[in-house]
Amino acid sequence: MGAYLTKPIIQKETHQDSRGRFEYASVCMQGWRVSMEDAHIQSLDFDGDDKAIFGVFDGHGGKEMAQFVSQHFIKELLRCQAYKEGKYKEALEQTFLRMDELAETEDGKNQLGDGNPGCTANVVLIVKDKIYCANSGDSRAIVMKGTKEYALSIDHKPDTDSEKRRIERAGGTVIQGRVNGNLNLSRALGDLEYKVNEKNPSSKNPKEYMITAFPDVTETALTKDISLIVLGCDGIWECKSNQYIVEYFAKTKQNLTQTCCDFLDSILAPHSATTWGLDNMSIIVVKINHDKR
Numbered sequence: 001m002g003a004y005l006t007k008p009i010i011q012k013e014t015h016q017d018s019r020g021r022f023e024y025a026s027v028c029m030q031g032w033r034v035s036m037e038d039a040h041i042q043s044l045d046f047d048g049d050d051k052a053i054f055g056v057f058d059g060h061g062g063k064e065m066a067q068f069v070s071q072h073f074i075k076e077l078l079r080c081q082a083y084k085e086g087k088y089k090e091a092l093e094q095t096f097l098r099m100d101e102l103a104e105t106e107d108g109k110n111q112l113g114d115g116n117p118g119c120t121a122n123v124v125l126i127v128k129d130k131i132y133c134a135n136s137g138d139s140r141a142i143v144m145k146g147t148k149e150y151a152l153s154i155d156h157k158p159d160t161d162s163e164k165r166r167i168e169r170a171g172g173t174v175i176q177g178r179v180n181g182n183l184n185l186s187r188a189l190g191d192l193e194y195k196v197n198e199k200n201p202s203s204k205n206p207k208e209y210m211i212t213a214f215p216d217v218t219e220t221a222l223t224k225d226i227s228l229i230v231l232g233c234d235g236i237w238e239c240k241s242n243q244y245i246v247e248y249f250a251k252t253k254q255n256l257t258q259t260c261c262d263f264l265d266s267i268l269a270p271h272s273a274t275t276w277g278l279d280n281m282s283i284i285v286v287k288i289n290h291d292k293r
Helices: 062-080 088-103 104-110 162-168 242-253 256-267
Strands: 005-018 022-033 039-041 049-062 120-129 132-136 141-143 148-151 214-220 225-230 281-288
Touching: 005 256, 022 039, 022 049, 022 256, 039 062, 039 281, 049 062, 049 225, 049 281, 062 088, 062 104, 062 120, 088 104, 088 120, 088 132, 088 214, 104 141, 120 141, 120 225, 132 141, 141 242, 225 242, 242 256, 256 281
Parallel strands: none
Antiparallel strands: 005 022, 022 281, 039 049, 049 120, 120 132, 132 214, 141 148, 141 225, 225 281
16 A cells, blocks of 8 residues: 555544634644544643643654644643743743653553654644744744734754754764654654764753754744734645745635635645645644734
């Protein structure tokens, strides 16, 4: 069967909710892939009225790490002392690293099973009028500001200069855009066999690992000209530009879940001989009405 099915699976998992100024829909579809390896989180009420959280996790080497993170992330964020102290950037950084720590426990190993699964992670935390976006890997989050897209995260790829330098300092190589000729990501959760510094084996600093879970975290003011937030795994962004996507969701007047479903159908490859539209697809779209509080 190979990496792709003979016919795509187009059934979709959907969620939709609204509360105060936020309305969101999340939709995911297996598509042409032989298995579904994406997972996601979303909540408008995980910790009071002034906070919301959304996240997408794109698995590789199996679905296990993406699902593991989706099950544990919010709980661990709420337990984090930095979060309790209102230090949200540090809390997100620590919670990303905490996912690897949990994966290495006996219980974590039992949940993850054999192999060495990993996943990208892109999490958007909204606190009052601030948007915090934490990213490891090539899942992505953007906003629509006025009529233009604005990226909340930057993709982490092995051939980016700064990422390549870290990989090589840790004893790895980048071959055809892949770490040691294998993974096409330079940051991820899981992938524990890459969480090493071969040139300095005693180093336990995650920022020095060949592949690191440590995220970049941006802080953006949630101003009144921001009307949309869109998160998605790379199966979304490889098909359409950031600007196309925000315009697509801004112009529609129909049900948000249906719009997301229509969008995924529109970018699904017509056959498996193409180079786009073949991946698992997961998207979360958040509409913001600033007149509601």
